[in-house]
Amino acid sequence: MALTPSKMIQLGTKAPYFNLINPIDQNYLNLNQLTGEKGTLIVFMCNHCPYVIHLIEHFCSTMNDFKSRGINTIAISSNDIDKYPEDGPEKMILLSNKYNFGFPYLFDKNQRVAKLYDAACTPDFYLFDDTNHLVYRGRYDSSRPGNEEKLTGTDLRNAIEFMLNKKPIPEKQYPSMGCNIKWKE
Numbered sequence: 001m002a003l004t005p006s007k008m009i010q011l012g013t014k015a016p017y018f019n020l021i022n023p024i025d026q027n028y029l030n031l032n033q034l035t036g037e038k039g040t041l042i043v044f045m046c047n048h049c050p051y052v053i054h055l056i057e058h059f060c061s062t063m064n065d066f067k068s069r070g071i072n073t074i075a076i077s078s079n080d081i082d083k084y085p086e087d088g089p090e091k092m093i094l095l096s097n098k099y100n101f102g103f104p105y106l107f108d109k110n111q112r113v114a115k116l117y118d119a120a121c122t123p124d125f126y127l128f129d130d131t132n133h134l135v136y137r138g139r140y141d142s143s144r145p146g147n148e149e150k151l152t153g154t155d156l157r158n159a160i161e162f163m164l165n166k167k168p169i170p171e172k173q174y175p176s177m178g179c180n181i182k183w184k185e
C-alpha cells in the first residue's frame with residue numbers, strides 16, 4: 001500500500017464521457033445516463049483499500065442523503081484485477097450489497113476512465129455541477145485509518161452544500177489520500 005494523494009485536476013474541467021459495465025446486472029451505464037439533476041459525484045475506489053474501508057459506511061449514508069437532493073453518485077473501480085483479484089467484479093457486487101450502495105459501482109477493466117480523470121488514489125473524489133464541470137476534487141475529510149479523527153465528510157459535504165446553494169466553493173481544497181490505483185503494466 002503506497003499512500004498516494006489525488007492529483008487535483010483543474011477546476012472547471014468538463015467530466016470526461018464514459019460507458020462502463022455494472023457488474024450487478026451486466027449492463028453498461030454511461031455518464032449521460034447517470035448525471036444528477038443538480039450535480040454528480042464520481043469516486044474512484046476499490047474493495048480492499050483500507051482508506052476506502054475506513055469511510056465506506058459513512059460515505060454511503062452521506063451520499064444517500066444527497067441523492068434525494070439531486071446529487072447522483074457514481075463509484076468506479078479501476079484496479080488491475082489480475083494482480084488484485086479482490087477488486088474484481090464479483091467482489092464489487094458483494095461490497096455493494098454489504099453496504100447497500102444507493103449508486104452504481106462500475107468496473108473500468110481497461111483503466112481508460114481512470115486515466116481520463118487522472119485518478120491517482122482510492123478514494124479519489126470528483127464533484128461536478130449540473131453542467132458537468134468540476135467544482136471540487138479532494139478529500140472526504142481529514143479522518144484516516146488510525147489517526148483518531150472522527151469521520152464527518154465535512155470537506156465533501158461542504159462542497160456539495162455550497163454547490164447546491166449556488167455559492168462559490170472555496171478554491172482551497174485538500175487532496176484525497178489513499179492507496180494508489182493499481183495500474184496494469
